[in-house]
Amino acid sequence: xxxxxxxxxxxxxxxxxxxxxxxxxxxxxxxxxxxxxxxxxxxxxxxxxxxxxxxxxxxxxxxxxxxxxxxxxxxxxxxxxxxxxxxxxxxxxxxxxxxxxxxxxxxxxxxxxxxxxxxxxxxxxxxxxxxxxxxxxxxxxxxxxxxxxxxxxxxxxxxxxxxxxx
Amino acid sequence: xxxxxxxxxxxxxxxxxxxxxxxxxxxxxxxxxxxxxxxxxxxxxxxxxxxxxxxxxxxxxxxxxxxxxxxxxxxxxxxxxxxxxxxxxxxxxxxxxxxxxxxxxxxxxxxxxxxxxxxxxxxxxxxxxxxxxxxxxxxxxxxxxxxxxxxxxxxxxxxxxxxxxxxxxxxxxxxxxxxx
Numbered sequence: 001x002x003x004x005x006x007x008x009x010x011x012x013x014x015x016x017x018x019x020x021x022x023x024x025x026x027x028x029x030x031x032x033x034x035x036x037x038x039x040x041x042x043x044x045x046x047x048x049x050x051x052x053x054x055x056x057x058x059x060x061x062x063x064x065x066x067x068x069x070x071x072x073x074x075x076x077x078x079x080x081x082x083x084x085x086x087x088x089x090x091x092x093x094x095x096x097x098x099x100x101x102x103x104x105x106x107x108x109x110x111x112x113x114x115x116x117x118x119x120x121x122x123x124x125x126x127x128x129x130x131x132x133x134x135x136x137x138x139x140x141x142x143x144x145x146x147x148x149x150x151x152x153x154x155x156x157x158x159x160x161x162x163x164x165x166x
Numbered sequence: 167x168x169x170x171x172x173x174x175x176x177x178x179x180x181x182x183x184x185x186x187x188x189x190x191x192x193x194x195x196x197x198x199x200x201x202x203x204x205x206x207x208x209x210x211x212x213x214x215x216x217x218x219x220x221x222x223x224x225x226x227x228x229x230x231x232x233x234x235x236x237x238x239x240x241x242x243x244x245x246x247x248x249x250x251x252x253x254x255x256x257x258x259x260x261x262x263x264x265x266x267x268x269x270x271x272x273x274x275x276x277x278x279x280x281x282x283x284x285x286x287x288x289x290x291x292x293x294x295x296x297x298x299x300x301x302x303x304x305x306x307x308x309x310x311x312x313x314x315x316x317x318x319x320x321x322x323x324x325x326x327x328x329x330x331x332x333x334x335x336x337x338x339x340x341x342x343x344x345x346x
Contacts, residue, residue: 106217149185164210
């Protein structure tokens with residue numbers, strides 16, 4: 001892939017990638033753009049670029065960099081990446097009241113999932129990738145992806161059930 | 167659009183939560199929850215499937231323009247790429263074909279004597295011998311001529327030797343006169 005082809009493709013893919021990153025980065029669109037830009041630069045410098053022949057493969061490679069960076073950053077410094085993120089506990093009534101609106105939507109539930117589970121469910125249920133592709137993006141096995149997805153969906157189910165009963 | 171009944175939806179939902187469904191089955195579930203015939207026991211999941219469907223739709227809107235335009239761009243680039251290499255390949259094939267099919271390709275191996283192509287080896291050798299003999303005779307004539315000239319030069323040198331002795335005497339006389 002030449003630099004011209006790469007630039008054209010990345011330019012067209014960028015909105016989709018930023019949309020994806022924006023789904024789990026709450027620091028604003030600028031943070032999502034930074035993450036995507038960082039991932040693109042990393043891909044351009046890597047040797048893997050020679051093997052990429054189509055836009056879908058390029059998307060997967062950039063998403064892989066975005067997701068792995070996100071997991072790494074969140075493990076190292078969660079607050080710097082996501083300053084507005086708070087883990088709400090049901091034992092704290094004031095916090096529960098404050099976050100009531102946010103908890104009403106699915107994105108609120110997704111935000112409470114562990115990062116790998118959240119990424120797995122976004123890649124599968126929103127991006128529509130196969131298990132094998134998700135395993136490649138997250139750098140894990142297909143079996144592990146199924147486990148992550150199953151746990152994430154069960155958690156969402158529990159949240160929905162508890163809200164339904166209220 | 168395929169619709170699924172209550173029982174099938176229940177089965178698919180259980181498999182969905184175990185992460186055992188395929189992408190096609192998950193699409194069936196999204197279609198089921200976007201319809202009006204949702205079983206009461208499944209209504210709790212409507213919000214989740216509708217949210218996912220909405221997000222997917224937004225994502226598709228972002229990428230719809232890309233799919234139409236860029237696949238063309240990529241295809242045209244790859245066609246250009248193939249055309250470039252194809253032209254080089256055709257040129258190389260033509261060159262090889264011309265080399266193989268040239269009837270006079272052995273020209274470089276011919277011996278040309280007096281402007282005549284000689285293919286017979288013995289004839290070429292005999293002609294070469296004749297020319298070598300001619301060359302030898304020419305050299306011999308040059309050698310004879312050159313020895314005669316050298317002899318003449320020697321005779322001239324002998325003739326001049328008497329002048330040399332006379333010149334010596336004159337020089338000695340001049341020096342003695344100056345001393346006196």
